[in-house]
Amino acid sequence: MKETVTVESIVRGIEQGDRRMLARAISFTEDEHPIAEEIARKIYQQVGHAYRIGITGPPGAGKSTLTSGIARELRKQNRTVGIVAVDPTSPFSGGAVLGDRIRMSELTTDPGVFIRSMATRGSLGGLAKTAQEVADLMDAAGMDYVIFETVGVGQGELDVARATDTTIVVLVPESGDSIQAMKAGLMEIADIFVINKADREGATKMKIELEMMLKLRSTHTRINWLPPILETVANRGIGVDKLVETVSRHRTFLLEQGELEQKRSLRLQEKVRQLIQSELSKNFWNPRRKELFQAKIKSVLEHRLSPYQLVEELFGIEE
Amino acid sequence: MKETVTVESIVRGIEQGDRRMLARAISFTEDEHPIAEEIARKIYQQVGHAYRIGITGPPGAGKSTLTSGIARELRKQNRTVGIVAVDPTSPFSGGAVLGDRIRMSELTTDPGVFIRSMATRGSLGGLAKTAQEVADLMDAAGMDYVIFETVGVGQGELDVARATDTTIVVLVPESGDSIQAMKAGLMEIADIFVINKADREGATKMKIELEMMLKLRSTHTRINWLPPILETVANRGIGVDKLVETVSRHRTFLLEQGELEQKRSLRLQEKVRQLIQSELSKNFWNPRRKELFQAKIKSVLEHRLSPYQLVEELFGIEE
Numbered sequence: 141m142k143e144t145v146t147v148e149s150i151v152r153g154i155e156q157g158d159r160r161m162l163a164r165a166i167s168f169t170e171d172e173h174p175i176a177e178e179i180a181r182k183i184y185q186q187v188g189h190a191y192r193i194g195i196t197g198p199p200g201a202g203k204s205t206l207t208s209g210i211a212r213e214l215r216k217q218n219r220t221v222g223i224v225a226v227d228p229t230s231p232f233s234g235g236a237v238l239g240d241r242i243r244m245s246e247l248t249t250d251p252g253v254f255i256r257s258m259a260t261r262g263s264l265g266g267l268a269k270t271a272q273e274v275a276d277l278m279d280a281a282g283m284d285y286v287i288f289e290t291v292g293v294g295q296g297e298l299d300v301a302r303a304t305d306t307t308i309v310v311l312v313p314e315s316g317d318s319i320q321a322m323k324a325g326l327m328e329i330a331d332i333f334v335i336n337k338a339d340r341e342g343a344t345k346m347k348i349e350l351e352m353m354l355k356l357r358s359t360h361t362r363i364n365w366l367p368p369i370l371e372t373v374a375n376r377g378i379g380v381d382k383l384v385e386t387v388s389r390h391r392t393f394l395l396e397q398g399e400l401e402q403k404r405s406l407r408l409q410e411k412v413r414q415l416i417q418s419e420l421s422k423n424f425w426n427p428r429r430k431e432l433f434q435a436k437i438k439s440v441l442e443h444r445l446s447p448y449q450l451v452e453e454l455f456g457i458e459e
Numbered sequence: 460m461k462e463t464v465t466v467e468s469i470v471r472g473i474e475q476g477d478r479r480m481l482a483r484a485i486s487f488t489e490d491e492h493p494i495a496e497e498i499a500r501k502i503y504q505q506v507g508h509a510y511r512i513g514i515t516g517p518p519g520a521g522k523s524t525l526t527s528g529i530a531r532e533l534r535k536q537n538r539t540v541g542i543v544a545v546d547p548t549s550p551f552s553g554g555a556v557l558g559d560r561i562r563m564s565e566l567t568t569d570p571g572v573f574i575r576s577m578a579t580r581g582s583l584g585g586l587a588k589t590a591q592e593v594a595d596l597m598d599a600a601g602m603d604y605v606i607f608e609t610v611g612v613g614q615g616e617l618d619v620a621r622a623t624d625t626t627i628v629v630l631v632p633e634s635g636d637s638i639q640a641m642k643a644g645l646m647e648i649a650d651i652f653v654i655n656k657a658d659r660e661g662a663t664k665m666k667i668e669l670e671m672m673l674k675l676r677s678t679h680t681r682i683n684w685l686p687p688i689l690e691t692v693a694n695r696g697i698g699v700d701k702l703v704e705t706v707s708r709h710r711t712f713l714l715e716q717g718e719l720e721q722k723r724s725l726r727l728q729e730k731v732r733q734l735i736q737s738e739l740s741k742n743f744w745n746p747r748r749k750e751l752f753q754a755k756i757k758s759v760l761e762h763r764l765s766p767y768q769l770v771e772e773l774f775g776i777e778e
Contacts, residue, residue: 184765420739
């Protein structure tokens with residue numbers, strides 16, 4: 141027998157940190173169920189507590205292992221952690237090799253950790269929006285930190301940076317060539333660089349190169365925060381404590397400079413704009429317009445009507 | 460002295476295949492200059508001739524070298540080729556190593572080839588839209604083929620597939636592990652698989668694995684076209700002729716099945732939707748709403764007003 145779930149019971153559950161209710165709310169959000177918006181409206185007062193960390197980098201850089209390491213470190217400090225894996229190569233999302241998943245299994249049974257992996261079908265834009273909403277739910281459920289794990293190779297990096305307070309870019313010594321090429325994009329978003337698997341050949345060379353690039357840039361941008369470059373060997377836990385310390389230092393920096401507030405303000409503005417877009421779209425597509433669209437799209441395809449003319453006709457219909 | 464350029468002269472130039480005018484139109488499009496829409500409206504009748512090929516895969520797979528190879532092969536058949544590089548690691552976009560760029564220099568001086576690389580700043584969604592518009596311009600200027608080169612690692616792949624008629628997924632033997640993890644996404648979009656650098660160890664193993672995965676899937680999806688797996692050594696030109704042949708074969712298949720028309724119809728529908736969204740947004744943001752937004756966003760940030768309430772207030776204002 142399926143129990144009836146009301147919006148109120150979900151909202152109450154989330155506010156009490158009930159994992160089952162949190163999981164349900166997340167599912168509604170992923171499915172874009174109408175209930176999701178009702179929940180979002182009601183928990184909104186509780187959102188804003190969690191600190192948001194983004195971990196991005198090329199496939200195979202060890203992002204998931206680092207994510208687990210950071211989560212473990214934060215748990216030692218008695219902080220609760222939500223993880224949103226929007227990376228198709230993440231073991232959290234069912235990817236990667238068995239060993240990784242075993243290493244993570246201790247996290248999955250820890251009641252202070254909540255992990256959710258998200259399907260990466262569809263456009264990145266839509267995914268970024270949903271990932272944010274999922275993070276808001278975790279935030280409202282009392283998580284102290286939310287970590288986004290996401291693959292980054294030049295596209296969508298700005299989305300990550302916009303969604304988070306601290307962005308960590310993870311590289312490995314051997315990423316050399318392809319990383320070089322995308323350095324501009326990475327430079328722009330990295331608050332902290334991590335060279336993972338730093339026990340491998342090439343780590344020092346990569347560090348020196350990154351330092352040089354950062355120094356060249358620092359003369360004209362971001363004078364106040366020079367992104368530190370850390371070395372880790374995440375699968376042996378080496379360097380992760382220092383990384384978590386550095387995240388704290390960055391957080392303090394943002395707070396003192398008023399940048400944390402500014403980041404959150406930009407995020408909110410984006411949220412309002414998205415709500416407006418979806419409302420406009422909902423209002424626009426009334427049955428008559430849908431009908432006209434279906435009736436005329438063939439003419440557009442056959443070049444008898446231009447898309448611009450069709451748009452004009454659609455706007456010509458009264459609401 | 461700067462000459463005056465009118466929309467008419469640009470449109471005429473494009474229709475006559477004038478490269479300088481094409482380049483200008485593309486710049487207007489990238490800058491989202493109002494002139495770009497006027498041009499798009501006027502050239503619309505000329506769009507629809509070019510066959511669109513997408514080349515995607517992880518960084519370092521040799522996508523640019525393959526793109527050049529395909530372009531060269533098509534030039535032998537006397538076809539004109541436009542290349543849109545939306546890949547930050549592409550030598551066309553200024554990335555990668557010098558050798559690659561030298562290999563491509565012969566293309567850049569060929570009047571039958573038009574190359575444009577696009578900055579990958581900003582969101583993938585916006586980029587995909589602009590890339591389409593640039594392809595439309597090349598199409599209107601008479602290019603027989605437009606090749607999109609784009610990095611793909613699980614995100615944004617669907618955008619590539621939607622934009623193109625034939626999608627080629629390029630892998631290398633050593634991509635093994637990380638590719639495994641993202642195979643689901645790649646399977647979904649690949650019309651043709653290419654294992655590039657096939658003279659390296661592991662090529663045969665990867666081919667067998669891909670074949671097995673494809674067979675497992677083919678029982679329940681895409682019964683009519685089983686994506687072929689080709690092996691190439693692009694920097695020595697090996698296998699590229701066969702690849703171009705296979706693209707032709709896929710094109711014929713799409714035509715016969717009516718799928719080419721369906722793909723184009725979906726693209727047009729998406730275009731119409733985008734035009735509507737941007738029109739709605741433009742109409743919505745009148746000065747009074749902008750003012751209210753600026754005045755109230757701080758209250759939202761301070762949790763005195765929810766984003767949902769602000770949206771309601773904004774909609775409450777008369778147009």
